[in-house]
Amino acid sequence: MKKATLLFSAIITLLMVSCEVNGLDGRDGLDGLDGRDGIDGQDGVNILAQVIDIEGDFTAEDDYSIFYEFPNTIEVFETDVVLVYILFDQTEDSNGEAVDIWRLLPQTLIVDQGLLQYNFDHTFFDVNIFLEADFDLGLLLPGDTDNQVFRIAVVPGEASGKSNLDHTNIEAVMAHLGVENKDVPRVKLK
Structure with a gap:
């Protein structure tokens, strides 16, 4: 009988101790105060893929080159790949x-x-498109120099190096970057 009483007392003691947590009655504590919002930062530059069309003329005054400086919204990093395409023709x-x-x-x-x-x-700041020839460039016809359209694609290094992307295929590059033709801005250079 002593063993049964001792066992019963141990179980009752265990149950009574387990109903109390560190002497508290289980009430919820007070809510803490919300933290303060920080000051909004400046908008950053877009470091994602960028595709831009530029249109310009190759002239003797500009040494038969078209110079395009990247706007502040485009940042080119050392690991990025800059691709330039010429609008060679159109079909239907x-x-x-x-x-x-x-x-x-x-x-x-x-x-x-x-x-x-x-x-x-x-460079990280610009693209220079130029003509080279084994003859005097002044002999070129306007169809080879005037109103030339180029598509510049800045491909982030991680997007370029981690795939077997065919850089020669502008449609594949744009699809890989998630850019559609309707989203490509055109800049007319003087």
Whole structure:
């Protein structure tokens, strides 16, 4: 009987101790105060993929080059890939709609005067598109120099290097970047 009483006493003691938590009766504590909002920061620059069309003329005054400075909304990093395409031609689809034909630079053409190359270089701040030829560039026809349209794509390094993206195919590049033709702004240079 002593064992049963001792066992019963131990169970009752255990139950009574477990109903109390550190001497508190289980009431909720007071709510804390909300923190203060911080000061809003400045808008950052867009470091995502950017695609821009530029239109300009190659002239002797500009040494047969078209210079485009990136606006503040575009930041180019050392690891980014800058691609430049020339609007080479247009065709029609089955609905009679115009379809642009783009070619990645550098692009070499055989013209009546000799070999002509559209080429480019870039920095973190700008793109310079220029003509090179084995003849006097002053002999070029307006169709090779006037109202030329170029598409510049700034591809973040991580987007370019982690896939087998075909840089020669502007449609594949834009699809990879999630950019549609209707979203590409065109800048007309003087």
